[in-house]
Amino acid sequence: VGIAMAGLITKSLYVLFKRCPRLFALTVKKPELRDSADDGFAKHLAEQGIRVGRIAQEAFKAKGAIEVASFPIKKAVVDTARAVLSGCAIIEASFLRGRAFVRADILNLPESELIEIKSCTRIKDEHLDDVAIQLHVIRKHGLKVEKASLGLIDKTFVLKSPKTPLSDLITRVDITSMVEAVLPEIGPNLKDIEKLIKGKGTPARVIGQHCFSPTPCPFSGYCLKNCAAHTILNLRRDGKKKFELHASGIRNLSDIPAYVTLTPFQKLQKTAEKQRSAVIDRAKIKTYLGSLKYPLYFLDFEAFMEAVPRYKGAHPYEQIPFQASVHIQSSPDAKLEHHSFLHDKDTDPRKALAAFLARTIGNSGSVIVYHASYERGRIEDLMKISPRHHFDLKSINDRLWDLEEPFSRGWYLDPRFEGSTSIKYVLPVLVPDLSYKKLAIQNGTNAYISYLEMIAKDTPPAKRKSIYQSLLEYCGLDTLAMVRILSVLKEEVK
Numbered sequence: 061v062g063i064a065m066a067g068l069i070t071k072s073l074y075v076l077f078k079r080c081p082r083l084f085a086l087t088v089k090k091p092e093l094r095d096s097a098d099d100g101f102a103k104h105l106a107e108q109g110i111r112v113g114r115i116a117q118e119a120f121k122a123k124g125a126i127e128v129a130s131f132p133i134k135k136a137v138v139d140t141a142r143a144v145l146s147g148c149a150i151i152e153a154s155f156l157r158g159r160a161f162v163r164a165d166i167l168n169l170p171e172s173e174l175i176e177i178k179s180c181t182r183i184k185d186e187h188l189d190d191v192a193i194q195l196h197v198i199r200k201h202g203l204k205v206e207k208a209s210l211g212l213i214d215k216t217f218v219l220k221s222p223k224t225p226l227s228d229l230i231t232r233v234d235i236t237s238m239v240e241a242v243l244p245e246i247g248p249n250l251k252d253i254e255k256l257i258k259g260k261g262t263p264a265r266v267i268g269q270h271c272f273s274p275t276p277c278p279f280s281g282y283c284l285k286n287c288a289a290h291t292i293l294n295l296r297r298d299g300k301k302k303f304e305l306h307a308s309g310i311r312n313l314s315d316i317p318a319y320v321t322l323t324p325f326q327k328l329q330k331t332a333e334k335q336r337s338a339v340i341d342r343a344k345i346k347t348y349l350g351s352l353k354y355p356l357y358f359l360d361f362e363a364f365m366e367a368v369p370r371y372k373g374a375h376p377y378e379q380i381p382f383q384a385s386v387h388i389q390s391s392p393d394a395k396l397e398h399h400s401f402l403h404d405k406d407t408d409p410r411k412a413l414a415a416f417l418a419r420t421i422g423n424s425g426s427v428i429v430y431h432a433s434y435e436r437g438r439i440e441d442l443m444k445i446s447p448r449h450h451f452d453l454k455s456i457n458d459r460l461w462d463l464e465e466p467f468s469r470g471w472y473l474d475p476r477f478e479g480s481t482s483i484k485y486v487l488p489v490l491v492p493d494l495s496y497k498k499l500a501i502q503n504g505t506n507a508y509i510s511y512l513e514m515i516a517k518d519t520p521p522a523k524r525k526s527i528y529q530s531l532l533e534y535c536g537l538d539t540l541a542m543v544r545i546l547s548v549l550k551e552e553v554k
């Protein structure tokens with residue numbers, strides 16, 4: 061936004077324009093309308109991006125690359141021009157052409173190559189736009205840069221020891237032909253952006269997948285505020301269909317014309333909205349509940365993942381579980397027992413977590429989780445990390461019972477779930493007195509970012525203590541929520 065205020069078109073702003081011209085215009089002209097959401101996750105992603113970028117740049121620096129200081133911009137541009145004369149690789153090479161200002165992560169002049177570093181594992185469309193505008197501006201300066209590459213995270217990288225060179229984490233992918241294909245649109249797009257900046261107002265709203273992905277639009281609170289009641293946007297999966305229906309003027313699920321093909325789940329959504337109440341298949345729920353075996357163990361994990369693995373044997377973006385909550389109900393009338401595990405140091409938590417599960421969960425009875433594929437995956441990982449608990453962990457995995465199933469299979473569908481089967485949507489409808497809203501930590505992403513803050517060495521002890529407490533409350537509520545949701549289902553089929 062700072063650079064937007066200076067009237068420059070950066071590569072980030074260009075990518076925003078490609079996603080949605082209105083998003084670009086709001087960012088530049090009305091930044092005060094941005095949602096005041098907690099941006100902890102965005103900050104975490106940005107920090108990871110910077111860290112990965114530095115790893116790649118340091119590797120070039122070690123081979124003699126020149127680094128240009130980023131600010132002030134005018135000086136960066138002049139210093140880049142001087143560095144170009146050396147013919148060396150340049151880090152943070154800065155170029156200005158009209159309003160277009162680009163800063164290349166690495167301009168590898170000896171190989172006539174532009175390298176953009178991304179802390180992700182695959183090529184995305186936005187990367188091509190990001191690199192294309194850089195190449196456009198750099199070539200306008202008369203520089204011969206023939207090759208465009210992305211430095212991406214190599215999924216197969218393993219941190220074998222603290223001495224493993226982190227530069228091995230990044231793999232270079234040639235994207236020249238893909239970038240050349242989008243280059244011709246840069247000039248006309250820059251002209252359109254110029255008109256947008258000089259013109260009055262902002263472009264009209266066009267609602268689509270771009271409003272929600274790859275991340276929710278930061279202006280959605282403002283821009284979509286009159287869509288809160290447009291239930292057509294809750295149509296499960298198949299984004300294209302719902303946006304087409306919305307664009308054609310259909311606002312409610314119940315108004316979907318009969319000729320539109322719907323999945324069985326979507327048909328149930330339409331029915332639920334028409335009858336303004338939940339659609340419940342009691343027979344199917346009853347049969348499913350009949351497969352439960354006491355004692356019941358309600359289990360939930362929290363895990364974090366990072367681009368740069370921090371523990372021996374870990375891969376980039378490997379899920380590292382650091383917390384678990386287990387509620388136990390040994391018989392239908394027994395009092396609930398609660399056990400929790402929360403690792404509190406910056407050391408690999410997985411072996412201790414495996415031991416906790418092995419001693420807390422007995423070898424008979426159902427292990428109730430919500431969205432079983434996630435917990436199954438984490439337990440399989442723990443089996444590899446802690447072979448001594450292999451038998452107990454396998455037994456847990458063999459007894460997983462997924463509480464999401466009655467919702468994801470459409471046996472219980474309430475219009476107030478808004479097309480979601482996540483516990484965060486199901487709980488407030490089925491158990492309104494139990495809420496995440498009162499907690500300091502309210503979702504899994506928030507939990508793992510808070511955890512990373514808790515174990516960071518510069519976090520003050522008082523802050524660590526309060527995060528520790530908030531994490532216990534959050535994960536504990538996840539399993540208590542499952543206990544209460546199961547009770548509602550049992551009542552429903554009594």
Ligand code: SF4
Pocket residue numbers: 079080082083086265266267268270271272277278279280283284
């Ligand atoms: S909510 Fe959608 S239409 Fe509005 S600015 Fe964001 S991306 Fe564009």
